Amino acid sequence: MTTVVPTSEEDPVLSVVRFTAEMSWADAGAETAEPEVNRLCVEAQKCMIEGRWLDLVSLMLASADIIFSKASEKDLECVFTIMCNLVKKPESLDQVHEMAELISAKIIQQPNDKPALRLKILFNLYNLLENPYSRFCVYLKSLKLATAGKVTEHILSSIKMMDNFLKEWNLGVKDQRELFLAISNILKESKGSTKDSFMFLTKYLETFSSEDASNMTEAKEEAASAIVDFVRSPDMFKCDLLDMPAIVQLEKDGQYGPVYQLLKIFLTQRLDAYLEFEAANSALLKTYGLVHDDCISKMRLMSLVDLGLNESSQIPYSVIKQALQIDDIEVESWVVKAITAKLLDCKIDQMNQVVIVSRCTERVFGVHQWQDLRTKLVTWRGNIAGVISTVQANKITEDSTQAVQGLAIR
Known part of the structure; x- marks a missing residue:
């Protein structure tokens, strides 16, 4: 040698x-x-x-x-x-x-030879460079090499530091898109990284705006993929996809329109709407590898969340049974599943056959939810101000009473 x-x-x-x-x-x-x-x-x-x-x-x-x-x-x-x-x-x-x-x-060039x-x-070259943009370009090539050479395990630890890298690189929109999509694809192949893959795919989709219509069409496939990833995931129950321009463009698309409709059902409707959709689009679900029984299970939990958000704080067992299309004996087990998934904070009143809800997870957190939050904060601030005024008034009254009593004693 x-x-x-x-x-x-x-x-x-x-x-x-x-x-x-x-x-x-x-x-x-x-x-x-x-x-x-x-x-x-x-x-x-x-x-x-x-x-x-x-x-x-x-x-x-x-x-x-x-x-x-x-x-x-x-x-x-x-x-x-x-x-x-x-x-x-x-x-x-x-x-x-x-x-x-x-x-x-x-x-x-030859990613399968000694990858x-x-x-x-490439990492050694990266560390020798001082220009942030040059570093980014080398890192992006390392992602491509890791993917093509099937050695993504060597790149995963660096992805965890991506927030720091992004501050250093200060990338434009085009470079962000390429980076986020590359990372999402790498994480998709890594076990236990489904949520992180979805997060970076969401970041990719967020880079498109309604004013960017000429480029937005390139994101259609990834937008549909993000919807399918969300629907398929057994432990993701909320997302901000619905109002994203890259997602909204699918609504009237001939190929991806039904996929958008499916997302809307999962985020805004209940089980009956899904079952109606599935009856007309069973082939579509199979095309995207979606399992009907799994979708039903997730929609039951989503429907239970919807009941907690839109019904009164006390939901009768009969209403849950009807919305989830289950038997009487299954009501409590589905409520427990929702509690375990941290979708609900509630108490089960077996004597009165009601579920008392104290908190519910929002399936969508868009403009309407921000407005509701603002209203609640304004009300809360007003209540706090009222309490403070009352305390101050009582304190003044108490101080005045004590002063009068002091004069009387003298």
Whole structure:
């Protein structure tokens, strides 16, 4: 095994150029190989003298495919460490960005060949860069490499720090979209990351506005996917999808209109509406991999939440039975399921056959809910102000009474 360790006064960069050139021309014979190796070394030296760092990187990358197939992983890491360090040479941030783009693009070309090592090289390159946008571009390529090379487990820990990264990168809308969608797709393949995948898909959809109609059509497939993910999830009972422009555009769409209708049923209606929809769209549910029985179970819980929000605080068993289309003996078990899922805070009054609701989860939290919250806060503030005024008035009265009593004693 050959390892690139400079042992002479030759520059490490020239050592790498010589090493890769010799490997590239190894099968051509000494008479052909030696002049080519010398030519490449002379050209590399000239680039260094003239400060043409981008040309130097291009020259070094010309043999990248060959050394990935022939060199050991230890040699590969050494070669690319020296190559990546060249990004610290130019003073121009634009040139640094071009070099980073060139190196990272080459690294991800063969994602199935030593993907973990390629990912490690990209991370090393990322840490050498000072320009936030250049860092973002390298990170985005690492996401693509991890996905194509099936080594997403190496990228998951970095996704947890995404809030900090976003503050540093300060991305525009287009870059945000590409990033959020890439992360969502990675998390979708990771066990136990369904909610996080849905969150990043939602972030992606939020980047589209009603004024962005020309670009919004590109989000139709992802919008439908977000709806299906929400409906399929057994433990997601609320979302803000319904009023998003990227979602609303599906309402009158020939292909995705029924999917939007399904979301509306799950967020605003009850079980009977779902059953009517399913009777007319059973093939659609199967197309998206939605299981009818699972949908019924979720809609029963959603219907129970709707009862808690729209009926009186005391819901008779008979009303629950009718809305959930269940037997008498099942009422309490479904209420317990809703409590366990933290959808309801309530008490079960078995003697009077009623459920006394003290709190309900909102299925949708849009403009109307914000207005209701504002009204409640204004009322609460008014009540608090009234209490404070009463306390102050009582205190003044008490102080006055004590003062009069003091005069009387004197």
